[in-house]
Amino acid sequence: xxxxxxxxxxxxxxxxxxxxxxxxxxxxxxMMFWYRQQPGQSLTLIATANQGSEATYESGFxxxxxxxxxxxxxxSTLTVSNMSPxxxxxxxxxxxxxxxxxxxxxxxxxxxxx
Amino acid sequence: xxxxxxxxxxxxxxxxxxSSLNCSYTVSGLRGLFWYRQDPGKGPEFLFTLYSAGxxxxxxxxxxxxxxxxxxxxxxxxxxxxxxxxxxxxxSNTGKLIFGQGTTLQVKP
Numbered sequence: 001x002x003x004x005x006x007x008x009x010x011x012x013x014x015x016x017x018x019x020x021x022x023x024x025x026x027x028x029x030x031m032m033f034w035y036r037q038q039p040g041q042s043l044t045l046i047a048t049a050n051q052g053s054e055a056t057y058e059s060g061f062x063x064x065x066x067x068x069x070x071x072x073x074x075x076s077t078l079t080v081s082n083m084s085p086x087x088x089x090x091x092x093x094x095x096x097x098x099x100x101x102x103x104x105x106x107x108x109x110x111x112x113x114x
Numbered sequence: 115x116x117x118x119x120x121x122x123x124x125x126x127x128x129x130x131x132x133s134s135l136n137c138s139y140t141v142s143g144l145r146g147l148f149w150y151r152q153d154p155g156k157g158p159e160f161l162f163t164l165y166s167a168g169x170x171x172x173x174x175x176x177x178x179x180x181x182x183x184x185x186x187x188x189x190x191x192x193x194x195x196x197x198x199x200x201x202x203x204x205x206s207n208t209g210k211l212i213f214g215q216g217t218t219l220q221v222k223p
Contacts, residue, residue, distance in 0.1 A: 001160075004157075041215070042213045042214060042215045042216055043201070043213045045210060048210075092157050092158075101145070101163055102160055102163055103148070103160075103211055104160060105150075105157035105158045105159075105160075106157050107156055107157045108155070108156065108157045110155065
């Protein structure tokens with residue numbers, strides 16, 4: 001398994017500002033993912049962040065809005081830029097350890113944009 | 115198009131009243147079906163992985179089964195602490211997890 005921590009756990013931000021979310025894993029993993037979960041909805045994949053390569057974004061998500069860093073095998077950041085109230089969601093970091101088919105999730109960051 | 119549909123959306127049970135949650139899927143090349151539990155304000159917690167039709171997995175009061183088109187999560191004699199949202203996801207040939215909308219279970223004492 002993998003133990004994942006995220007910072008901050010929650011934040012309230014003003015429209016037009018940016019927030020960077022950190023994700024730390026207790027073991028080295030190649031594949032990391034960022035998801036969004038809007039209120040009352042299921043999980044939507046934002047991007048895949050593999051160490052050593054550029055993040056791959058899903059349809060509807062762009063790098064200018066959600067820049068991602070992956071400096072090493074245990075850490076990643078997701079920035080939500082120029083925020084609007086529609087960005088209010090839970091943002092989840094997830095990893096797929098190399099030696100398993102299972103994907104594990106962090107506790108999430110609850111973002112509210114006013 | 116790969117798709118996952120869960121039913122019902124919400125389920126209310128009395129403590130001890132057994133029931134099942136359904137997850138129907140269409141996917142190009144199933145590379146695993148996953149069940150997660152999510153408590154309010156928390157990230158999904160992994161429960162089971164199933165790979166092939168006929169496979170079953172059990173954990174305490176939960177049992178997951180898989181056919182070629184759907185999976186069931188059976189809950190036997192549930193307790194209030196089983197109250198949560200249960201998410202089903204499939205991994206296709208693309209390697210990505212595709213989630214259903216979830217079933218929110220409430221177990222009343």
